[in-house]
Amino acid sequence: MGARLFGASVQRLEDARLVTGRGRYVDDIHPAGVVHAAFVRSSLAHGLIQSIDTSVARTMPGVLAVYVMSDFAAFASGPLPQLAPHPLIQGPITYEPLASGEVRHVGEAIAMVLATSRAEAEDAAERINLDIEPLPVAADLAHALDPDAPKARSERADNRLATLKTAFGDVAGTFARADHVLKETFTVHRGGCHSMETRGVIATFDADDRRLEMWTSSQSPYLVRRNLASYFGLDESAVRVRAPDVGGGFGPKAAVYPEEAAVALAAMMTGKPVKWIEDRSEHFLATTQQRDQIWELEVAASNDGRLLGVRGRCLHDNGAYAPYGAILPATALGSFPGPYALEALDISIDIVLTNLVPTTPVRGASRPSVAFVLERLADRVARHLGLPREEIRRRSFIRVEQMPYVTGTKARDGSPISYDSGDYTAALNLVLDKIDADGFAARRAEAASRGKLLGLGLASCVEDTGLGPFEGATVRVSSRGRVIVTTGAASQGQGHQTTLAQIAADALGVSLENVSVEAADSGKFPLGISTIASRVAVTAGSSVELAAQQVRRKALKTASHLLEAAEDDLEIENGVVFVKGASDVKVTLATLAQSLAGTAGMRLPGGIEPDLAATAYFESTALTFAHGSNACEVEVDPETGDVRITRYVVAHDCGRLINPLIVDGQIRGGVIHGIGNALYERMIHDDQGQPLTATYADYLLPMASEMPNIEIYHLESPSPRNPLGVKGAGEGGTIPAAACVISAIEDAIGPGGTFLRHHPISFEEVAGLIDTRTI
Amino acid sequence: MSDVQTYPVTVTVNGKKIQRFVESRTLLIHFLREELNLTGSHIGCETSHCGACTVEIDGTSVKSCTMFAVQANGAVVNTVEGLANSDGTLHALQEGFRQMHGLQCGFCTPGMLMRAKVLLSENPDPTEEEIRHGIAGNLCRCTGYQNIVKAIQYAAAKLNGRTYQEAAE
Ligand code: FES
Ligand code: FES
Numbered sequence: 006m007g008a009r010l011f012g013a014s015v016q017r018l019e020d021a022r023l024v025t026g027r028g029r030y031v032d033d034i035h036p037a038g039v040v041h042a043a044f045v046r047s048s049l050a051h052g053l054i055q056s057i058d059t060s061v062a063r064t065m066p067g068v069l070a071v072y073v074m075s076d077f078a079a080f081a082s083g084p085l086p087q088l089a090p091h092p093l094i095q096g097p098i099t100y101e102p103l104a105s106g107e108v109r110h111v112g113e114a115i116a117m118v119l120a121t122s123r124a125e126a127e128d129a130a131e132r133i134n135l136d137i138e139p140l141p142v143a144a145d146l147a148h149a150l151d152p153d154a155p156k157a158r159s160e161r162a163d164n165r166l167a168t169l170k171t172a173f174g175d176v177a178g179t180f181a182r183a184d185h186v187l188k189e190t191f192t193v194h195r196g197g198c199h200s201m202e203t204r205g206v207i208a209t210f211d212a213d214d215r216r217l218e219m220w221t222s223s224q225s226p227y228l229v230r231r232n233l234a235s236y237f238g239l240d241e242s243a244v245r246v247r248a249p250d251v252g253g254g255f256g257p258k259a260a261v262y263p264e265e266a267a268v269a270l271a272a273m274m275t276g277k278p279v280k281w282i283e284d285r286s287e288h289f290l291a292t293t294q295q296r297d298q299i300w301e302l303e304v305a306a307s308n309d310g311r312l313l314g315v316r317g318r319c320l321h322d323n324g325a326y327a328p329y330g331a332i333l334p335a336t337a338l339g340s341f342p343g344p345y346a347l348e349a350l351d352i353s354i355d356i357v358l359t360n361l362v363p364t365t366p367v368r369g370a371s372r373p374s375v376a377f378v379l380e381r382l383a384d385r386v387a388r389h390l391g392l393p394r395e396e397i398r399r400r401s402f403i404r405v406e407q408m409p410y411v412t413g414t415k416a417r418d419g420s421p422i423s424y425d426s427g428d429y430t431a432a433l434n435l436v437l438d439k440i441d442a443d444g445f446a447a448r449r450a451e452a453a454s455r456g457k458l459l460g461l462g463l464a465s466c467v468e469d470t471g472l473g474p475f476e477g478a479t480v481r482v483s484s485r486g487r488v489i490v491t492t493g494a495a496s497q498g499q500g501h502q503t504t505l506a507q508i509a510a511d512a513l514g515v516s517l518e519n520v521s522v523e524a525a526d527s528g529k530f531p532l533g534i535s536t537i538a539s540r541v542a543v544t545a546g547s548s549v550e551l552a553a554q555q556v557r558r559k560a561l562k563t564a565s566h567l568l569e570a571a572e573d574d575l576e577i578e579n580g581v582v583f584v585k586g587a588s589d590v591k592v593t594l595a596t597l598a599q600s601l602a603g604t605a606g607m608r609l610p611g612g613i614e615p616d617l618a619a620t621a622y623f624e625s626t627a628l629t630f631a632h633g634s635n636a637c638e639v640e641v642d643p644e645t646g647d648v649r650i651t652r653y654v655v656a657h658d659c660g661r662l663i664n665p666l667i668v669d670g671q672i673r674g675g676v677i678h679g680i681g682n683a684l685y686e687r688m689i690h691d692d693q694g695q696p697l698t699a700t701y702a703d704y705l706l707p708m709a710s711e712m713p714n715i716e717i718y719h720l721e722s723p724s725p726r727n728p729l730g731v732k733g734a735g736e737g738g739t740i741p742a743a744a745c746v747i748s749a750i751e752d753a754i755g756p757g758g759t760f761l762r763h764h765p766i767s768f769e770e771v772a773g774l775i776d777t778r779t780i
Numbered sequence: 781m782s783d784v785q786t787y788p789v790t791v792t793v794n795g796k797k798i799q800r801f802v803e804s805r806t807l808l809i810h811f812l813r814e815e816l817n818l819t820g821s822h823i824g825c826e827t828s829h830c831g832a833c834t835v836e837i838d839g840t841s842v843k844s845c846t847m848f849a850v851q852a853n854g855a856v857v858n859t860v861e862g863l864a865n866s867d868g869t870l871h872a873l874q875e876g877f878r879q880m881h882g883l884q885c886g887f888c889t890p891g892m893l894m895r896a897k898v899l900l901s902e903n904p905d906p907t908e909e910e911i912r913h914g915i916a917g918n919l920c921r922c923t924g925y926q927n928i929v930k931a932i933q934y935a936a937a938k939l940n941g942r943t944y945q946e947a948a949e
């Protein structure tokens with residue numbers, strides 16, 4: 006029996022609930038007797054708390070309690086455990102649930118009010134008086150390592166948290182021999198996350214059993230469990246963490262936050278269920294953000310347009326804390342050398358502390374920045390040599406016959422990185438063909454006749470996906486013949502319920518409607534890692550496949566006893582096991598499940614173990630590498646600098662597709678995220694670390710009226726590294742998108758314009774660049 | 781708290797007449813979600829930018845975080861919970877969103893659906909551009925909007941007695 010559902014664009018099982026208003030997000034959950042929390046946050050980017058006067062707040066209507074950190078002393082003290090310890094980071098550089106001494110960015114939580122309604126809690130929070138002595142603010146990444154720079158954290162000697170390095174090849178020799186060496190400095194901007202659902206958490210505590218239960222809008226419920234259990238000195242088995250429907254994650258919801266700890270502590274203190282829903286202004290101030298990075302790079306190239314080497318340094322703004330260790334900057338190192346067969350590489354990244362909100366991975370982590378700098382360098386070399394941009398790439402790409410290709414860099418676990426499969430040149434040629442690059446000159450001339458500037462942009466990338474170590478899944482057939490998949494992997498809109506059900510349904514010969522997926526509840530499945538780094542299809546998907554195949558074998562074995570037929574002669578279809586060629590000799594999966602559920606005093610058939618179920622953990626020991634090329638056309642109004650993206654084409658290869666509809670949705674959303682980064686989204690702070698763009702009036706998210714349609718074409722190079730042949734698809738849209746749009750704008754302005762070294766770029770800036778170009 | 785002044789509000793929500801006493805400062809979105817337990821309408825910003833809280837009031841689209849519950853006195857309010865057809869089948873828009881993969885996390889979806897409902901009542905056969913402008917006040921971080929546009933086109937076709945030709949993308 007071939008695969009029936011794998012590869013099909015089946016409609017999502019999630020949708021019937023979600024389109025009728027029956028979704029269940031954290032804010033929709035109301036435990037009986039719940040009380041509501043509001044936080045008082047620092048209005049200064051750096052300072053020392055002198056006093057917190059809560060006397061008035063405690064007397065306000067509806068107020069149950071007001072807490073500062075010292076009130077929690079019976080249950081916890083000090084900073085939260087480091088989530089992802091890194092040998093180079095002496096820490097923990099993590100938050101206390103409520104700041105007790107030094108505050109290090111605007112928005113850091115200092116006190117907490119519990120009241121019978123959120124409105125009352127906020128009323129009382131306003132009456133708390135904070136006396137904070139200001140300290141000098143480190144808000145300027147470019148100068149944060151200067152000897153006289155203000156220190157972001159007064160306990161440290163300077164603002165350098167750590168320096169990460171990667172290198173391979175004969176760097177000095179490659180640069181000495183190269184025909185051309187070009188040097189450029191690039192800046193990449195810190196945007197926000199902006200899942201439409203903000204964060205939210207509910208906690209209950211049973212003092213008799215010392216059991217903590219939480220619902221949290223998280224990508225990592227199991228990391229929340231691990232982190233908080235360790236912090237509170239509880240056994241993990243006494244902490245249950247659930248992620249219900251989550252309204253988008255995109256990275257920041259993978260971190261563990263001080264508010265999660267504070268809400269849990271409030272539940273421990275009061276014995277009542279406590280709920281906190283982040284409001285959007287808090288999201289701007291206290292949810293981790295993207296990345297401010299400054300890259301100083303040199304590229305070595307040959308006369309014939311081959312990229313030979315890249316070297317240089319990155320300043321990475323990690324904000325005031327490192328809640329997620331060094332993961333974000335580390336993803337930058339892991340993204341080199343991109344699709345290019347470089348002979349030599351030498352990159353170092355200084356992780357810098359500032360008095361801004363911490364940065365952690367947001368859609369693509371540091372991969373979009375590395376794609377931006379590498380693609381800009383490729384375009385720079387093309388400009389310098391007067392060669393077409395695509396030729397530089399064709400001559401420099403890793404070729405399909407070099408796969409698997411050992412890049413020379415190392416993965417996070419220290420193992421050598423090798424790309425598994427993919428034809429990068431084919432993706433490039435495909436996207437150029439689909440956007441009709443040959444006809445571009447004519448389209449440009451036509452636009453010029455209307456007074457507009459047309460530009461063609463190009464960007465390619467390789468993306469490591471399927472990050473280890475594992476996810477797991479249990480597949481169980483119920484006594485009614487339903488297939489129940491349980492997994493730790495949380496979903497924030499990626500449609501896991503559907504894709505995991507497709508895999509299980511195929512393996513067990515049942516219809517999609519007969520499969521239920523239960524996810525992200527530590528009370529139902531023992532272990533999980535996180536929905537990050539485009540890893541769930543590889544890890545959880547493969548686990549479902551392995552577990553479902555085990556269940557299939559067990560079902561066939563049991564049926565062979567009951568039907569007295571050889572296992573090889575059996576087939577499963579529509580939930581029925583039957584003898585091939587004699588389909589009336591049959592038994593349902595429901596009956597098989599019942600017979601393995603046991604009857605008092607009776608033996609199980611054939612001495613088979615009870616429970617028609619199996620659990621598997623797929624351990625991803627080597628990354629899988631998706632790749633793609635994007636091309637877009639922009640039309641620029643030379644008067645206003647207004648940029649309109651008129652076409653956007655993606656050639657994408659994420660191995661075998663479980664559900665093309667869902668993959669395309671992931672790519673589209675990802676591209677739009679990258680377009681936002683290129684043109685609209687600006688998280689601006691002044692030199693005192695005060696955020697200036699903290700509402701959607703000032704921080705622009707992509708809107709329907711501005712966004713193009715995205716055309717997608719797939720190549721499929723199956724990964725040999727997992728049983729499904731899949732690679733991740735969650736971030737591949739975002740990674741090259743900003744680079745592609747900036748490349749198109751530069752092309753529209755023309756060769757007389759400045760080489761573009763940053764994003765986002767404003768329409769004002771574009772107009773200025775058009776005015777100052779040399780023609 | 782018992783000493784807080786409350787005011788009577790009478791509204792017809794999803795066809796049912798409802799009377800409650802509310803504080804003057806209670807926003808309509810909080811009234812719907814907390815008082816009536818209609819949690820389909822969501823809160824994404826509370827500053828009237830995101831549209832997650834969009835409901836239909838007397839035939840027009842309203843972001844229910846921009847209005848006090850008392851201001852809705854006497855109004856007819858429809859939310860996503862009342863969108864399905866009276867026989868329980870999905871409304872053409874709900875069907876369209878599902879068919880065209882017009883949602884991912886689903887958080888913006890109820891607001892999008894209710895906005896699209898009014899859009900189609902005002903302009904039963906909109907062009908793609910008219911749809912894109914019509915939903916510009918509703919933000920979605922997941923989908924990139926393309927399939928939301930298609931979902932609305934699907935519904936427009938169905939409500940006009942045509943079959944929508946294009947496949948989901
Ligand atoms: S919550 Fe009303 S517009 Fe965002
Ligand atoms: S589907 Fe997630 S915000 Fe629209």
